[in-house]
Each structure stands twice: as C-alpha cells, then as structure tokens.
Amino acid sequence: MNKCIERIYNGLVKENPTFVLMLGMCPTLAVTTSAINGIGMGLSTTAVLVMSNMLISMLRKIIPDSVRMPAFIVVVASFVTVVDFLLEGFVPSLYDSLGLYIPLIVVNCIILGRAESYASKNPVLPSIFDGIGMGLGFTVGLTSIGIVRELIGAGQIFGMQVMPDSYEPLTIFILAPGAFFVLACLVALQNKVRNNLAKKGKQVSAASGCADGCASCASKGVCGGHLIQEESKKKEEGA
Amino acid sequence: MQELLLIAVGSAFVNNVVLSQFLGICPFLGVSKNVKTAAGMGGAVVFVITIASFVTGLIYRFILGNPNIMGGELEYLNTIVFILVIAALVQFVEMFLKKVMPPLYQALGVYLPLITTNCAVLGVALTNVQDGYDILTGVVNGFATAVGFLVAIVLMAGIREKTEHNDVPESFKGTPIVLVTAGLMAIAFFGFSGLI
Numbered sequence: 013m014n015k016c017i018e019r020i021y022n023g024l025v026k027e028n029p030t031f032v033l034m035l036g037m038c039p040t041l042a043v044t045t046s047a048i049n050g051i052g053m054g055l056s057t058t059a060v061l062v063m064s065n066m067l068i069s070m071l072r073k074i075i076p077d078s079v080r081m082p083a084f085i086v087v088v089a090s091f092v093t094v095v096d097f098l099l100e101g102f103v104p105s106l107y108d109s110l111g112l113y114i115p116l117i118v119v120n121c122i123i124l125g126r127a128e129s130y131a132s133k134n135p136v137l138p139s140i141f142d143g144i145g146m147g148l149g150f151t152v153g154l155t156s157i158g159i160v161r162e163l164i165g166a167g168q169i170f171g172m173q174v175m176p177d178s179y180e181p182l183t184i185f186i187l188a189p190g191a192f193f194v195l196a197c198l199v200a201l202q203n204k205v206r207n208n209l210a211k212k213g214k215q216v217s218a219a220s221g222c223a224d225g226c227a228s229c230a231s232k233g234v235c236g237g238h239l240i241q242e243e244s245k246k247k248e249e250g251a
Numbered sequence: 252m253q254e255l256l257l258i259a260v261g262s263a264f265v266n267n268v269v270l271s272q273f274l275g276i277c278p279f280l281g282v283s284k285n286v287k288t289a290a291g292m293g294g295a296v297v298f299v300i301t302i303a304s305f306v307t308g309l310i311y312r313f314i315l316g317n318p319n320i321m322g323g324e325l326e327y328l329n330t331i332v333f334i335l336v337i338a339a340l341v342q343f344v345e346m347f348l349k350k351v352m353p354p355l356y357q358a359l360g361v362y363l364p365l366i367t368t369n370c371a372v373l374g375v376a377l378t379n380v381q382d383g384y385d386i387l388t389g390v391v392n393g394f395a396t397a398v399g400f401l402v403a404i405v406l407m408a409g410i411r412e413k414t415e416h417n418d419v420p421e422s423f424k425g426t427p428i429v430l431v432t433a434g435l436m437a438i439a440f441f442g443f444s445g446l447i
Contacts, residue, residue, distance in 0.1 A: 092330060116377075
C-alpha cells in the first residue's frame, strides 16, 4: 500500500508533469483560459491515463517489445474516443470549449511516456496509482494556470467575480500570449525556489523540459528528440 | 482559387499553429536551439503534414465518412485510424526516402521519428474533417499550417541564437525566457489578424 501512496506523491509533487517534467505543453497552454477548463482537461486526461496504465500493465507480458508503441497508441486512442463520447453526452458545454484538444489527448506525451516508462514494467496496482498521481499532478498544474489567467484576464475565478468592478481586466491574459507569460512566470518562480533550496544544500531533482535538453527527460524513449541532439553533436565533432 | 488562398494565409499566419493554437509546442521549444536544426525540423513537418493531410483526407472520404459503408457512421474511429495511419506513414516515408532520395533523407531523416507524436499532424487531419474540407482544400490547409510552423520555429531559433549570451535573470534562465520570447512572438502575430 505504501508504494501506492508514494506513486501519488511522486505524481503530484516530485515529478509533477506540468511544472517539473514540463510534459503535455500543448493542452497546458491551450485550454487554460479558465480554471474550469483546466480542471475538465486535467480530469479527462487523468481518466485516460488511469485506464491506459491499467490495461497496458495487464498486457505488459503479452505485447511483444517490437510493436509496443503502436499497441500503446491503439489502447490510448480507444480510451480517448470513449472519453470524447462521454464528455459529448454528459458535459456538452465543456466538450464545446475543449473542442479539438480532446482527441489530441492521444498525442499527449504524458500518457505515452507513463506507458513506456512505468506501466509496461510494473504490476497493475502501482500502475493505476501512478496514473492517478500523474493525472492529479497534471490537473493541479492546469487548474492553477487557469486560475491565474482567469483572475488577471477576466477578474473571475471559476466564473465568479472576485475582483472589484473598478478592475480593468487585462484581456491579453486569456488570449494566446498570456498563456506563454503565465507559464514562464510559474516556471521562473519554481526555479527560484529550487535555487534557494540548492543554496541551502538541500537535494533537489533537476527540472527538465524540452528547452533544457533531453538528458534528464522521462519520455526520452517516446519522443526521440535526443536522436537529433546526438546527430548534431556528431556533426559538430566531425566538423 | 481565392478561397484556397484565404485558407492558406489564414492557417499559416492568422491562426498560426504554434503561436495561437498551441499545437506542436514540444518541438517548438525543444528543437529551436539553432537555425539549421530548426529549419530541418520545419522542413520535415511540412513534408509529413502535407502527405498526411492527403492520405487522411482520402481515408475519410472513401472509408470512414463514406455514406455507403455503415451509413457513414464510422466517423467515431477517426482518432484511432488517423493516429495509426500517421505513425505508419512516417515510418514508410522514412524508408522510402532512405531508399530513393538519400540527400533528402540526410537532411530530414533524424527528425522524422519525432513527428509521430507531434500533435500538429493529428490536429490538422482532425481539423480538415471537422471543417468539412475536400481533399484539395485539406492538403492546402495542411501545407499552409506546416509553413506556419516552419516560419515560427525558424524565427524562434534565430531569436534564441541571439539571446543565448544575454544576461537573463537567474530564475528566468532556460525554459522561462524561451516562453517569454514565444509570448512576444504571439503578440507580434496578432498583427496578421486584420489580413482576412
């Protein structure tokens, strides 16, 4: 049981997919125009993640190694289609505002990344909890970005007016550029905390993310970006 | 013809795939350290998206959305079929280029495996279906979207090469400053919104 709690802690804090691993950036930036959209996207992704982790972990001894990627993709895509229909049927307003980004959960690197690096190597129960932890971490990330953007950009939180009437909303924060700025500030804040901790001599895991290179990335196997870096390194050495 | 041109300008600049729709952010942040690799990645994306929009357009028109097969009710398979077709297509393109056009393979080869998980490819295929584009319009839309990606990633790489040695505040080093740059670029791209 201890291991399961450890997995949830890992997903929420230690390897938070949004702030630490910097995975799944497309939905993180695109759907966080309001807090409620962030929660909706986060929970949909969590549902897919838990189900796919469970099934892939069950099938881990059956799926041959050479075709594992296509097999994972089929599993994930099926669950995404199910979630797509459920949202369309039961929460049509959320379905409309998330739009294209629901089917695009298929290519969210968090899901394939967890399938490849955790679920395909571990028993069913820890894999389920890994999915829950990672999914909740993602939900927390999206929701906090959504709250910041909604607060600054519309003066509301979860659709309720919180700022006084004299506040002039900075609409740019719910438009595309705002997404980049808010995420940049949140990552910078986190870097500051990390730097302070490191100065005090505490052990901190390095932040990763595509812009920082592939060496420490958890989804190296899925993404393949390291191939490019190795290639360009070879060329530099050759020249 | 004019309609096609409007769609092309719209998807390349006005609704830029990276800066306003947030598709393909991962390669945009990850492969934009220098202009040469960025251009290679952009080229590979143009190549794959154009072919993928054609192939997925064919599959949708003649199989999934065909009213003669199951009354056109196979549409719910769009996501699964498209992602598998794209994955297979990328593998196939890689083999084909290696055999037939080695110079092109040299230029684009390493970037091809990355593209399967690039959400822009699947995004374009799904948008084409959602907006009810025919095959030609879909291919034009795909090509233009990919050109938008190429423009954005090359610009980004150019800026990053310049800012590499700038004195950035400690906490903003690395990812945050790249994101701020992207945000400023997104504001600049708002300037296109009056075009159509």
